[in-house]
Amino acid sequence: MTALAAYFVLLIIAILSTIPPIAISVMNALFSRLRPFWAIICACASRRAPKRAFTLVLDAGHGGKDAGCVGRLTNEKSITLDVARRVADIVRRECPKVNVLLTRDDDRYLTLQRRADIANDAHGDLFISIHVNSVDNKSRGRESVKGTSVYALGAEKSQNTLSVAMRENAVIELEDDYTESYRGFDPHSSESYIIFELTNNLHLSQSLDFAALAQRDLVSHANRADKGVRQAGFWVLWATSMPSVLIELDFICNPRQEEFLNSENGRNLCAEA
Secondary structure, three states: OOHHHHHHHHHHHHHOOOOOHHHHHHHHHHOHHHHHHHHHHHHHHHOOOOOOOOEEEEEEOOEOOEOOOEOOOOEHHHHHHHHHHHHHHHHHHHOOOOEEEEOOOOOOOOOHHHHHHHHHHOOOOEEEEEEEEOOOOOOOOOOOOOOEEEEEEOOOOOHHHHHHHHHHHHHHHHOOOHHHHOOOOOOOOHHHHHHHHHOOOOOHHHHHHHHHHHHHHHHHOOOOOEEEEEEEOOHHHHOOOOOEEEEEEEEOOOHHHHHHHOOHHHHHHHHHO
């Protein structure tokens, strides 16, 4: 092989960024006659493609005409937006290399599918949907129920988890053409939820791992009662193509828990957790 041919072989390898800097220096000395051209190539080859920033998508549940669960002092859409903003501030301060995106940063209505589309279009790496829980007005113990749960996508294990999923999914009824937009999905029909059982969720393991971490700190740091990591058929988790969880911070129907969720300290603790 001639010296010139060997040079071009090494040049190709350099472009693929496999030659260490010391080897590039040696090659510069060997091929000094071609140094101007080689210097340009070396500069280009040494520039590695920038690693894409980790993108965290925070979804403040409900908004606009959809108030979510309503308590005596406040409502779900206000709590979730405030907590989501606090989480964003913390991450931006503590992890400046993380790209943080909020699906909504004001009191606006977004469809469930639009929330998922925003996350997918941003090529998100983790999707966190923040919510507040409640139970039916006729339920016994309505004002004493308490606790936090973090959900990943999956089949309902109990009537309680199915009820939570049905309530959250029911917001699609605020859309005029929801039966078409959501492919005939009926949020009130248990038969419709078979779609989530048949789905092969590629990110389930990662979602459950993060859910366990979030649940642990919501219990230990925010001092919430532990209602466990669960799986349920939330449309917004099914439609996102990344690890994703839905967090129910606590029960707004319980006056004591609502007071906590409406306080500066309570929202800070939830956001930190």
